[in-house]
Amino acid sequence: MKLKIPENRKIAPFLVFYIITSSQIGLGVLGFQRIIAKDAGTDSWISIIIGGILLQILMICIYKMLNIVKGDWYDVHAFIFGEKISKIFSLLLAIYACFKMITVLRGYIEIVQVWMFHTFNTFKFGLAFLLLSVYIVYGGFRTIVGINVFSMIILFLVMPLFLYTVPYANPSFLKPVFSHSLGEIFKAVIGISYSYMGYEIILFIYPFLKEPAKSKKWAHFALLFTTLFYLYIAILTFMFFPVEAIDQLIWASLNMWKIIEMPFVERFEYIGIATWFVIMLPKVCLYLWISGRMLKRSFDVRLRTSIPIIASLCLIVLPFMENRTQIHSAIDFVSQIDLYLTGIYIPILFICVLIVWKVKKRGKTSN
Amino acid sequence: MFIPIFCIVLLSSSGESRILDELTLVNSIGFDISESGDKIIGVICNPIFQKDAPPKNNVLSAKAELKKSILQVIQEKSANPIATGSLEILLFGKELTKQKGILDLIDPFTRDPRIGTAMRMAIVDGNVREFMEGNYGVRGNAFFIKWTIDTAVNHGNLPKTNFHRFLVDFHSRGKSPYVPIIKKERENKIKIIGVGFIRFGKLVHQISMEEAFFFKLLTDKYSRGWHDVEIDGYKASIQNTNTKRKFELTKSSPPYEVTVKIHLKGVINEYTGIMINNKALGKLETKFEEEIKKRSLELINVFKEKDIDPIGFGRFIKSEDRKFNYQKWRDDYYKNLTVKVDVHVDIDEVGIVE
Numbered sequence A: 001m002k003l004k005i006p007e008n009r010k011i012a013p014f015l016v017f018y019i020i021t022s023s024q025i026g027l028g029v030l031g032f033q034r035i036i037a038k039d040a041g042t043d044s045w046i047s048i049i050i051g052g053i054l055l056q057i058l059m060i061c062i063y064k065m066l067n068i069v070k071g072d073w074y075d076v077h078a079f080i081f082g083e084k085i086s087k088i089f090s091l092l093l094a095i096y097a098c099f100k101m102i103t104v105l106r107g108y109i110e111i112v113q114v115w116m117f118h119t120f121n122t123f124k125f126g127l128a129f130l131l132l133s134v135y136i137v138y139g140g141f142r143t144i145v146g147i148n149v150f151s152m153i154i155l156f157l158v159m160p161l162f163l164y165t166v167p168y169a170n171p172s173f174l175k176p177v178f179s180h181s182l183g184e185i186f187k188a189v190i191g192i193s194y195s196y197m198g199y200e201i202i203l204f205i206y207p208f209l210k211e212p213a214k215s216k217k218w219a220h221f222a223l224l225f226t227t228l229f230y231l232y233i234a235i236l237t238f239m240f241f242p243v244e245a246i247d248q249l250i251w252a253s254l255n256m257w258k259i260i261e262m263p264f265v266e267r268f269e270y271i272g273i274a275t276w277f278v279i280m281l282p283k284v285c286l287y288l289w290i291s292g293r294m295l296k297r298s299f300d301v302r303l304r305t306s307i308p309i310i311a312s313l314c315l316i317v318l319p320f321m322e323n324r325t326q327i328h329s330a331i332d333f334v335s336q337i338d339l340y341l342t343g344i345y346i347p348i349l350f351i352c353v354l355i356v357w358k359v360k361k362r363g364k365t366s367n
Numbered sequence B: 001m002f003i004p005i006f007c008i009v010l011l012s013s014s015g016e017s018r019i020l021d022e023l024t025l026v027n028s029i030g031f032d033i034s035e036s037g038d039k040i041i042g043v044i045c046n047p048i049f050q051k052d053a054p055p056k057n058n059v060l061s062a063k064a065e066l067k068k069s070i071l072q073v074i075q076e077k078s079a080n081p082i083a084t085g086s087l088e089i090l091l092f093g094k095e096l097t098k099q100k101g102i103l104d105l106i107d108p109f110t111r112d113p114r115i116g117t118a119m120r121m122a123i124v125d126g127n128v129r130e131f132m133e134g135n136y137g138v139r140g141n142a143f144f145i146k147w148t149i150d151t152a153v154n155h156g157n158l159p160k161t162n163f164h165r166f167l168v169d170f171h172s173r174g175k176s177p178y179v180p181i182i183k184k185e186r187e188n189k190i191k192i193i194g195v196g197f198i199r200f201g202k203l204v205h206q207i208s209m210e211e212a213f214f215f216k217l218l219t220d221k222y223s224r225g226w227h228d229v230e231i232d233g234y235k236a237s238i239q240n241t242n243t244k245r246k247f248e249l250t251k252s253s254p255p256y257e258v259t260v261k262i263h264l265k266g267v268i269n270e271y272t273g274i275m276i277n278n279k280a281l282g283k284l285e286t287k288f289e290e291e292i293k294k295r296s297l298e299l300i301n302v303f304k305e306k307d308i309d310p311i312g313f314g315r316f317i318k319s320e321d322r323k324f325n326y327q328k329w330r331d332d333y334y335k336n337l338t339v340k341v342d343v344h345v346d347i348d349e350v351g352i353v354e
Helices: A015-024 A027-071 A072-083 A085-117 A124-140 A139-168 A184-194 A198-209 A212-240 A252-259 A269-301 A305-322 A323-367 B002-009 B069-077 B093-100 B103-111 B127-135 B141-155 B161-169 B209-219 B278-306 B314-322 B326-333
Strands: B028-033 B039-050 B054-067 B091-092 B121-127 B176-187 B187-200 B202-208 B223-231 B234-251 B255-273 B338-349
Touching: A015 A139, A015 A198, A015 A269, A015 B223, A027 A085, A027 A184, A027 A212, A027 A252, A027 A269, A027 A323, A027 B002, A072 A085, A072 A198, A085 A124, A085 A269, A124 A139, A124 A269, A124 A305, A124 B255, A139 B069, A139 B161, A184 A212, A198 A212, A198 A269, A198 A323, A212 A252, A212 B093, A252 A269, A252 B054, A305 B314, A305 B338, A323 B202, B002 B255, B002 B314, B028 B054, B028 B093, B028 B127, B028 B141, B039 B069, B039 B093, B039 B127, B039 B141, B039 B278, B054 B069, B054 B127, B091 B093, B091 B127, B091 B141, B093 B121, B093 B187, B093 B202, B093 B209, B103 B326, B121 B141, B121 B161, B121 B209, B127 B176, B141 B176, B141 B187, B141 B234, B161 B223, B202 B209, B202 B278, B209 B255, B209 B338, B223 B278, B234 B278, B234 B314, B234 B338, B255 B314, B314 B326
Parallel strands: B028 B091, B091 B121, B121 B176, B255 B338
Antiparallel strands: B028 B039, B039 B054, B176 B187, B187 B202, B223 B234, B234 B255
């Protein structure tokens, strides 16, 4: 069963750039330094590059796969396993998207609670955030893409603020280069996989692209941008803090803003964190939309009915994660799933699709 | 339409409100040791803004057991909640730094998200409460102290310093932190009297501002400052307008040898002799070069004796030598480190008279 997307609900190919970058850049940026530096120290910027290259290869595979199937992730599963099993897989993907959404939202609320207001109410803020997200998702896929573009523009404005650390930068902190073994550098690649997650969005939005073949270069360009963005933040961080201190900083990127002194703003982080809301928003909207969409594909539930239900379920779960340990174990859990998805599942899927495709083609020619 | 309005109403109730007029906006905090030596005195200073007059400096202090939160005790004395977001100055009493160390006291400042790392940090020679009770400048004490430190960094002999730099030096292996030392001169005057060096949180050594000129040349990549040179019984005051300092690892296996290359550009601001000609200038330059070399090496030897490394030789060698062993460096290599100082002085201008 293939769904036809009407032409007026499709999007221009270049918008793929905004969708992928805005779903990749989010919570991870604020604290990935500690996770990668744990294994590879200041050499972990190499891991960022390696991760970026691996992702580009993966993107080639994904596009090839989608080209064969001409559909979304549901169709990929249906292509290999058939419709019935695909329904189960899609349900799992919907649950994964919910998980992702919950951790992103809770992670952001935690930052607000730690950095700004200690008594900040998780439930109330979650309700407001999800109401807004439901409202956006009701507007349709094109509205979500609009929010993506908007959040990226905000990110472009926030980016230069990290340059405030340059007067304190100490390039010798990066030396000696290659002082870690290859094994350690690859461990750091695993560490950054959570921050790189979000490229898999393309597996859901592919049917919504007007000219899929043209969007390919934009997808690669988006991955390049994210890689360079992480590289930029990582190098600035490693020059700003000695590697011995990065270990203790949970949100190193926010710590970098502590150096900013402005005559009219005493603490700049407040503005930065509030702005980060706009950067988090499209992520939550996209994952909400994905879970609704997967339910629609498999059980034919209308998005208008499924979205509020999913959102309220997530809202109920949200306050149950109370402290740092719980939140971080949830994030760790999701990043484990991410890792298996990126490293094992998608490559296997790609190989399977290739095999099935070859078999089907042979079947056709022999007939 | 309904949803946005609902969100606004909802969000306005989900945080705490803090009204600026109803806060005690602390902009300097100081710590001192009690006379008996078993308690810590915490002092805060918050400006009280007045109409058409400089802000009044309101000083509150409290005594607490060691390692107890002093802010809490002070809070009990203050009518409004204390807000530390605009903290500019962090002070420590000299006796406290010498006897008890400041490590435990610094921890809350690194942990608190509301405290900026660009604040200035200093050691007070004398009683901290007395120091903070003075009335300096037109914008309150904190800004006056901050600007005094900044001016000394930008135009004087004080090497670059703030809380962030302190923390970086403190955390990174192979460099010891340093802190400026200030003193109250009169009711409305303060003076930076030197630079103090910290080892494991305790003040172990102190140099005067005159010596700090050489320390600044060694520790800062680019520096400025003032120094007087005596030549043939005349005195010349040289302003260091731009100095570049570079480290070179001339022997990259233990015992290490580091060459410090200093290229100083200066102008003469004051000369008690009659005329400056090229010959005198050349002589002056050589004299100055020799003096920098001699005094820098003296300084380095003292640092070695006190087992501190505020210039950061350890950190430098760590970044150059892949086989660097920090433990051995601490135990052995630092003591046997050879430092060579290679100075080149260029005095370009002599002012507008010859």
